Amino acid sequence: DAGVIQSPRHEVTEMGQEVTLRCKPISGHNSLFWYRQTMMRGLELLIYFNNNVPIDDSGMPEDRFSAKMPNASFSTLKIQPSEPRDSAVYFCASSFGGRETQYFGPGTRLLVL
C-alpha cells in the first residue's frame, strides 16, 4: 500500500483565493482525520470522518473551512477565501477505527500571501 496520499504537497496562493487540499486514505481504513500544524498552535485536529460521515468538526476554525468525504477513498479540505493566517502544514491521517493507530500523509505545506 502506498500509504496516505495528499496533494498538492506545496501550495502558494494569494489572500482571497480558494484552496482545495486532497487526501486518499489507506485502503480499508474507515476513519479519516484532517489536522493543521503550526509552530504556535502545534497539531490541531480540524475534523474527522468515520465511514465517510463527519463526526466532529468542532476544530474547524470558521465557516471559511469546509471538508467533504464523498467516498471511502477520497476527502477534500477547502478554504474559501484563504487568509495569511491559514498558512500551515495540513495533514490528513487515516486509521481502522478512530481510536487506533493513525497513519499520516506527507502533508500539504500551504502559504497564503
Add this chain to the structure above:
Amino acid sequence: GENVEQHPSTLSVQEGDSAVIKCTYSDSASNYFPWYKQELGKRPQLIIDIRSNVGEKKDQRIAVTLNKTAKHFSLHITETQPEDSAVYFCAVPGAGSYQLTFGKGTKLSVIP
C-alpha cells in the same frame, strides 16, 4: 474530552545518554497509548504503542511504560543518537470518541 499533558516541552541530551518523556491523561477508560515521532519537515510516524493489559513494551532502544493507576505513561530512549532528534508526541483515545488526543509534543535534541 480527554486531557493529555506532555512533559517536558524541550529536552537536550548528550549522545549516548537516555531520554524520558512523560504523558499524563485524565480518562481512566483509555486503553491504547501510542507515541509518534516527527522529524523536521516530515510527517508524524508511530514508533511504539502499548495497550493497557501490559505495563511495559520494548523495541530495541525505545520502550514505553504504563502506570494506569497513576494515569501516566512514558517514552524511554536509551543510548540516544543524533538521528533521535525530533519532536515526539504522545496520544490517548478519548472516551466514547473516534479520535486520538495528542500531547503538545516534546522537542528532543541529541547533542553529538
